[in-house]
Amino acid sequence: KAGVTQTPRYLIKTRGQQVTLSCSPISGHRSVSWYQQTPGQGLQFLFEYFSETQRNKGNFPGRFSGRQFSNSRSEMNVSTLELGDSALYLCASSLVRSENTEAFFGQGTRLTVV
Amino acid sequence: QQQVKQSPQSLIVQKGGISIINCAYENTAFDYFPWYQQFPGKGPALLIAIRPDVSEKKEGRFTISFNKSAKQFSLHIMDSQPGDSATYFCAATKAAGNKLTFGGGTRVLVKP
Numbered sequence A: 001k002a003g004v005t006q007t008p009r010y011l012i013k014t015r016g017q018q019v020t021l022s023c024s025p026i027s028g029h030r031s032v033s034w035y036q037q038t039p040g041q042g043l044q045f046l047f048e049y050f051s052e053t054q055r056n057k058g059n060f061p062g063r064f065s066g067r068q069f070s071n072s073r074s075e076m077n078v079s080t081l082e083l084g085d086s087a088l089y090l091c092a093s094s095l096v097r098s099e100n101t102e103a104f105f106g107q108g109t110r111l112t113v114v
Numbered sequence B: 001q002q003q004v005k006q007s008p009q010s011l012i013v014q015k016g017g018i019s020i021i022n023c024a025y026e027n028t029a030f031d032y033f034p035w036y037q038q039f040p041g042k043g044p045a046l047l048i049a050i051r052p053d054v055s056e057k058k059e060g061r062f063t064i065s066f067n068k069s070a071k072q073f074s075l076h077i078m079d080s081q082p083g084d085s086a087t088y089f090c091a092a093t094k095a096a097g098n099k100l101t102f103g104g105g106t107r108v109l110v111k112p
Helices: none
Strands: A005-007 A010-013 A019-024 A031-038 A042-050 A053-057 A064-068 A074-078 A087-094 A109-113 B004-007 B010-014 B019-025 B033-038 B045-050 B056-059 B062-067 B072-077 B086-092 B106-111
Touching: A005 A087, A010 A019, A019 A087, A019 A109, A031 A074, A042 A064, A042 A074, A074 A087, B004 B086, B010 B019, B019 B086, B019 B106, B033 B062, B045 B056, B045 B062, B045 B072, B072 B086
Parallel strands: A010 A109, B010 B106
Antiparallel strands: A005 A019, A019 A074, A031 A042, A031 A087, A042 A053, A064 A074, A087 A109, B004 B019, B019 B072, B033 B045, B033 B086, B056 B062, B062 B072, B086 B106
16 A cells, blocks of 8 residues: 655755645545644644645645645645745645544655755 | 643663653643654654553553643653664644644664
């Protein structure tokens, strides 16, 4: 069974540009969440999508957005990049059952803003 | 607001020793507490998880202890091995959602 796939693995962008990251969840998983990981702030929740609807949102500015497609694949977009957006962006997918919410993470996309 | 506090930030343990990592949470609505292990260049991988109706859960060399009244939980790694050298994160969430709140992480180094 294939795991969570994130593309690309590495990105270098210039301040002010925008970027789109992609996540393909484990087959059958309908929930996709995004996290930002930095040395200073640790792992922080960005947002969660389930059945193409954003279900939860973290405390990030509106420059950070996402969407989910009918096949559960998800994308996140960051506009007007800032140096502080440099981070490892992680996607996690899960089967959503009331008693079982294990989240499985991809390897992440390393974004560097210069 | 850091809702899950994790300590220590780092620890060094000899091979065969016990690694202990502690976490404390504030939000009493949390009802699912997973631990993740992360190696450099990899995403976090689920190690073990516990619900507050259980005081202890053991899987192999890994044990979670949970104290609901104190709002604390801990990970014990028994017979630590060099391959256990990684960063460990505790987390908390409500079972019905996937908004994980993570602790700050503990970098564990197991010396041979």
